Amino acid sequence: MTTSVNDMLRTYPADLGGVDQQAMAQCIQACMTCAQACTACADACLSERMVGDLTKCIRTDMDCADVCNATAAVLSRHTGYDANVTRAVLTACATVCKACGDECSAHADMHEHCRVCAEACRRCEQACNDLLAGLG
DSSP: OOOHHHHHHHHOSSOOTTOOHHHHHHHHHHHHHHHHHHHHHHHHHHTSTTGGGGHHHHHHHHHHHHHHHHHHHHHHOOTTOOHHHHHHHHHHHHHHHHHHHHHHHHHTTTOHHHHHHHHHHHHHHHHHHHHHHHHO
């Protein structure tokens, strides 16, 4: 499937330094999708009757959305690439996605939005770890 993420990676005028473009594109897309899911989940949690019971979920959703947005931005910039920064950002993103996925999974039986969010977090965590493995 052609996406703007793929198109931008393909049209970058310099060498990407041997980075797997498909893994990079999948990770950027997973980060953007996860950020959206986490933002929507936090908002949905705020509308639940027992919102006080969802404080940690809301906080984790918001943290995850912020880190996923930052990761997608860092991965989208290639000029002056620093592999150490990329590894650190990917590690942080995988960590927060795991935490958010775990937290949302704890509420998934009661709240469908938490189930959907947990799935997006798991996909993003995996995409980050896949890209990390390919960086060497």
